[in-house]
Amino acid sequence: MRVERLRLRDFRTYAAAEVAIGPSLTVVHGPNGAGKTNLLESLYFGCTSRSCRTTNEREVVRFGAPAARVEVDVCDRDGSHELSVGFEPGAPKRLRVDGAPVERMADSPARPLISVFLPDRLELVKGAPSLRRAHLDQLVTALWPARAATRVAYTRALAQRNALLGRIRAGRVGPAALDAWDAELARWGVALRDDRAAAVDLVAERFGAQATDLGLAGAAELRYRPRSRAAGAEALSAELAERRGSDLERGFTQHGPHRDDLLLIRDGRELRAYGSQGEQRLGLLALLLAEREALAAERGAPPLLLLDDVMSELDADRRALLVARLDDGGQAVITTTDLAHVPGADAPGVVRLSVAPGSVLQDAGVASRAA
Ligand SMILES: Nc1ncnc2c1ncn2[C@@H]1O[C@H](COP(=O)(O)OP(=O)(O)OP(=O)(O)O)[C@@H](O)[C@H]1O
Structure with a gap:
């Protein structure tokens, strides 16, 4: 193309x-x-x-x-x-x-x-985890277009569960109504986490090499940090059930892939917190170039x-x-x-x-x- x-x-x-x-x-x-x-x-x-x-x-x-x-x-x-x-x-x-x-x-x-580097995209390195999650999900979609549906389904299930927490807090339904939504959220949550992990697997080694080639001093590492390491959907559902009391107190779901992060690391420390502006810029460039290589390998053409x-x-x-x-x-x-x-x-x-x-x-x- x-x-x-x-x-x-x-x-x-x-x-x-x-x-x-x-x-x-x-x-x-x-x-x-x-x-x-x-x-x-x-x-x-x-x-x-x-x-x-x-x-x-x-x-x-x-x-x-x-x-x-x-x-x-x-x-x-x-x-x-x-x-x-x-x-x-x-x-x-x-x-x-x-x-x-x-x-x-x-x-x-x-x-x-298409992949884009704008000066204000440095936010991707130094800003909130939500930006990196969204970026990672876009990468998953670019690598495997059919998997875009997983994130959509997870987001929908999360919104439904949060709405239900609100109704339970208002006394309109009992907490047992959460059982079905915990299972649904966990099903899509495990799939989403596995997709993200697979995408990071494809990119991580390339990220280290690109960062070195671009002259970022020290060992660069890309690491996926999922909120839950549950072995499967049942285990994640159980984790959600354990946290129901606190979710009901706060009124929203506090556990699951919507709290994941993607870490860009140099010599064991996060570029987000410790990188200079120049190091963060090289980190972002290395990420985009590593993704470009992975996409070329997986889809046959770089973006x-x-x-x-x-x-x-x-x-x-x-x-x-x-x-x-x-x-x-x-x-x-x-x-x-x-x-x-x-x-x-x-x-x-x-x-x-x-x-x-x-x-x-x-x-x-x-x-x-x-x-
Ligand atoms: N909707 C618009 N209609 C007309 N002009 C616009 C519009 N939006 C932005 N501009 C003008 O575009 C110019 C900025 O263009 P642009 O950001 O592409 O510059 P640039 O060549 O990338 O500059 P730099 O080298 O400083 O980054 C500004 O003068 C701004 O007023």
Whole structure:
């Protein structure tokens, strides 16, 4: 699966733009505020129908315009496909694959896998465990799409059990009503935990190697920390039953995979608490690259990797190491204020996109219309 072209209308700074994406590396360069991240975001939006930057999607519509639209041309073994996302604030998004409406991009086999590094994604390393759990669940889905249903079923069972705790506290039902929901929660909980553990198994060794290659000093380790180590669904159900009194006191379920964490460790200590900003950045990059390798092995193709403003924070040796890691047959798009920060940016086959406010100019010299 390869992303070939991107077309935008009224997306952030762009009134209209069309660019080709390179078969391996694409470098987006230009001064601060020119619209480099906007271009990266539009690629993510076109492939996933979501923004990787904001939950308030109104922000992506160009100031003064009624709606934004992104089209992405992709090609796989079966030929070419066009993904398109139209968004008008206040109306449902219009998603199409080859002109036919679809409910979710995630359901379309034409959608490329995509992985993104934005400076604020450091939160993944240093923020709350919920961010790492969500990330891990996305990895499970990317590795084994059919298993996405497990997390959905677990989340539903958890919501039902919490609602039931509320009804028991209000005296409307007896605690015995929990038996069935404990069993249901435990069934999906064990499956979810096993999926997460299998995904971490695939990535952990690669994470250590990638971190070393990127120059993170010390031994790097990726460790899954499940809340429960129950041998099976019955044992987890028993653990839930043991905690009923305290759950009823607090009004929510305190035990289970919704309390798991994923630990990024350097020399035995968590990067979250003890890593410097630079070490956390290398940890995150190592994680994304390790996942990219695992996905390439499992799904036959690495995901499209979007790297925003990563080079300015790395020294010259690490920049060279990073670019070398990307030469693995997959596609990557990197933004930079300075082309000289991307070793090999002038190599044949690398696509360079020069961004100025509202427009983007391709090497070949085809300019988009300015905003
Ligand atoms: N909806 C919008 N309509 C028009 N312009 C917008 C919109 N949203 C953001 N902008 C403008 O986009 C610009 C920022 O673009 P972007 O974040 O892509 O810059 P950048 O090239 O990545 O910069 P840096 O190198 O500083 O990270 C800002 O000037 C901002 O005002």
